[in-house]
Amino acid sequence: MTDSLQDRILAEAKDFADREIRPFAAVFDKNQGISRDLIGKMAERGYLAPCLPRLYGGLELDALHYGLFTEIIGKACPSTRVLLTVHCSLIGETILRWGTMEQKNRILPELAGGRRLAAFALTEPGTGSDAKNVQTLYRQQGDHYHITGKKKFISLGAIADLFLVLARGAAGEVTAFLIDRNSPGISIEPMTGLLASRAAYVAAIGFSDVCVPAENVLGKEGGGFTFIVNTALDYGRYSIAWGGLAIAQESLDVMVAYARNRKQSGRPIHTFQLIEGIIGDGVARVEAARSLCMHAARLRDQRHEDAVIHTTIAKYFASRAANRLASDAVQVHGGNGCYDEYPAERLFREAKVLEIIEGTSQVLQAVIAEYGLRKFYAGPSIKSTSL
Amino acid sequence: MTIREKIRSFIGANLLVSGEDEEFSDADNLFQLGYVNSLFAMKLLNYVEREFDITVDNEAMDIRNFSSVLNIVSLVEKIRQT
Numbered sequence: 001m002t003d004s005l006q007d008r009i010l011a012e013a014k015d016f017a018d019r020e021i022r023p024f025a026a027v028f029d030k031n032q033g034i035s036r037d038l039i040g041k042m043a044e045r046g047y048l049a050p051c052l053p054r055l056y057g058g059l060e061l062d063a064l065h066y067g068l069f070t071e072i073i074g075k076a077c078p079s080t081r082v083l084l085t086v087h088c089s090l091i092g093e094t095i096l097r098w099g100t101m102e103q104k105n106r107i108l109p110e111l112a113g114g115r116r117l118a119a120f121a122l123t124e125p126g127t128g129s130d131a132k133n134v135q136t137l138y139r140q141q142g143d144h145y146h147i148t149g150k151k152k153f154i155s156l157g158a159i160a161d162l163f164l165v166l167a168r169g170a171a172g173e174v175t176a177f178l179i180d181r182n183s184p185g186i187s188i189e190p191m192t193g194l195l196a197s198r199a200a201y202v203a204a205i206g207f208s209d210v211c212v213p214a215e216n217v218l219g220k221e222g223g224g225f226t227f228i229v230n231t232a233l234d235y236g237r238y239s240i241a242w243g244g245l246a247i248a249q250e251s252l253d254v255m256v257a258y259a260r261n262r263k264q265s266g267r268p269i270h271t272f273q274l275i276e277g278i279i280g281d282g283v284a285r286v287e288a289a290r291s292l293c294m295h296a297a298r299l300r301d302q303r304h305e306d307a308v309i310h311t312t313i314a315k316y317f318a319s320r321a322a323n324r325l326a327s328d329a330v331q332v333h334g335g336n337g338c339y340d341e342y343p344a345e346r347l348f349r350e351a352k353v354l355e356i357i358e359g360t361s362q363v364l365q366a367v368i369a370e371y372g373l374r375k376f377y378a379g380p381s382i383k384s385t386s387l
Numbered sequence: 388m389t390i391r392e393k394i395r396s397f398i399g400a401n402l403l404v405s406g407e408d409e410e411f412s413d414a415d416n417l418f419q420l421g422y423v424n425s426l427f428a429m430k431l432l433n434y435v436e437r438e439f440d441i442t443v444d445n446e447a448m449d450i451r452n453f454s455s456v457l458n459i460v461s462l463v464e465k466i467r468q469t
Contacts, residue, residue, distance in 0.1 A: 098445045132425075223448045226428045234429060305397075305434040308426060367426065370403060 006065040013047065013069055017076035025077035028199035029346055032192060034080050036159075043114025047073070048083060052092050056104065057112030063300035067242040067293055074246030075253075078350040079199035081246065085239040085358075086155045086200075087111060091118035091164050094232040095178075098219040103178070107162070119160035120232060121151040121179075121205055129363050131166070131233075132225050134174060136207060138167040145217070147177060147210045157203030158190040164232070165207065166224050173222035174229070177212045185210040196353035234308050236358040237315040241296060244318030244354045245289045251325035251347050252282045255332045258342075269332070278328045285325060289318040309371050316364040319354035326351040390439070391460050397434055398456065401427060413456040428453055435459065441466045 020041060028034045042048055051066040052058025061069055074081035092111050095103060110116040127134050136149025147167050151157075163179045163186075179186070187206035194202055219228050259270035259279060269275050292314040299307035329344040330337030337344040355361045388396070391413065398411075402422045409422065417423045423431075431453055436443060441463060452462040 098448060100445065219445050220448050223450065226425050226450050227448050230425055230429045303433055303437050305430050305437060307433060308429050367424075370424070374401065 001060050001062070003065075006061055009050075009059055009061065010065060010068055010072065012045070013072050016041075016045065016047070017072050021073065021076035021080050025080070026340065026343065026346060028077060028079055030340075032198050033201060034077070034083075034199045038080065039083065039114060039117070042080075042083065043112075046112065048114050049088055049092055049108070049112035050084070051088060052096060052108060052112055056096075056108035058092075058108075063238070064294065064297035067238065067297045070239055070242035071246045071249065071293075074243040075250040077199075078243065078247060078347075079197055081239075081243050082155050082197055082200040083117075085236055085243060086120055087118050089235040089239040090120040090232045091162070093235040094164070094228060095218065097231055098228060100215075102215065103218065107178070111162075116161035117156055117159055118162040118164065119154050119156040119205075120236075121154050121157070121163045121165040122229060122232075123151060123153045125150060125152045125204075129360055131229055132174065134166050134168050136165065136167040138169055138175060138177070138212075140169075143214045145175075145177060145212045145214065147179065147207045147212060149207050151205040151207075153191070154203050154205050155197060155200045157205050158188060158201035160201075163205065164218065164228075166229060167207075169222070174224035175221045176218040176224040176228040178216040178218055179207075179210060179212055183210050183212070196350045233358055234311060238296065238300065238311045240354055240358045241289075241293050241311060241314035241318045244315065244320075244322040244351075245286070245293050247322035247347055247351050247354070248282075248286050248289055248318065248325040251322070251329040251344070251351075252279075252286050254343050254347070255279060255282060255325075255329040258329075258333050258336075258344075275332060278332060282325050282328055285321040289314070289321040292317050309368070312359070312364055312367055315358065316361055316368060319351075320361060322351040322354055390463055391456060393438060394435075394456050394459050394463075397431075397438075398423070401430065411456075413460075415456075416454045418450065418454055431459070435463055439463050439467065 020038060046057065046059040049056065049058035050061045050069045054060045070081060070084050073084060092108060095107055111118055122131055124135055136147060136151065138145045138147045147165060149167060161181045163181065165177045165179050166174055167177060168174055185208040189204040191202045191204055256279060259275055260268055262269045270279065296307065296310040296314040299310050326347040330348050333342055333344045336342050339345060398417065403424065411417060411420065411422060428450065432443060435441065443466065447462060447466065452458055
């Protein structure tokens, strides 16, 4: 697709977000749910599948434009952005990459059209960063599998029609299953009291001997972690990188607007040098985060082998920038920043979870360090022998 | 460079630091030896698809196909022949 057509889609999305999403973001947060009406409107426009091929009902945006699209939605409402991260990136893109032709033809048009919403069920009460050790179990019986276990913190879980579930077999191998919400043995418990993503229908999901046909295995049996989880989390990290940039940019926007209009001691607070310092740092951080996101996007569009690590770097930096910017936005707002009449309070809460999901900052630091210890070492070459 | 040489070179440049003083043969299982992490499988996948202009489909999605130099060479050659 041409850049001009993609740019037009972005312009329309910006108008849509300003009209249909941003004015209601605080209401969604308070009501603990984005409106189903909004989800329907997004589906009508292809916004639930911006990066999927047109063949399946998507908008076929390339990685760069999909990132920019994610920023537009995430700036308006981080909880609404979750639809893109989970439904489109974690599930849609992963099925596109690893699904059989039958699975793609059957599921992707339904996801793109919003007829089914999908959620990624990996995290468990006792399993977070150590995702290889999921405790949800599966056993094969004839041409079916039976799944038993519990998942937690599943975004969109309360309303999803389809779950991508990671479970462990008898020999410890991890396999991915596509499971219908209406399957007997599934129980869904919406989770409240969350710091962030309050409007993203986060839920705990129980699986009690849930029967899944063999054709609903995604990828090959035993390939669930190395391929499905790693692929999905790479897509998810890319989405969160732009989601972090979105919160950082929105925080900067609200900070600047407040600093220009708020007066203390008879003058706008932006004229105080210490406030200028905060804004100057904020601009630099946003530009740095944007550069990293754009660089990752270009590598992804080239299918470059370093796309994964640069996506990781972008996610790490942008999520930290979001936290710093959101915290500074609260600081510039003073008491008003601690009150939900202003968006700074919500941005501050929403930013934190981005440093936890799709790889904590600490796990990502270790991954980035491994990369750096190789890339920036000019020592002796590695010894090797051939057969 | 042959396919084998390219793959050896790519893997050699991506060994985890803890494995850099170790030697590996073309038949060694790099994942079992702990010389690479699971994220490397993704990087390797992107590399072989781009470098050799192939698409690895889900039928080939088996960690054994990526576990050693010999297995990766065999995978690339097999896909190229189809």
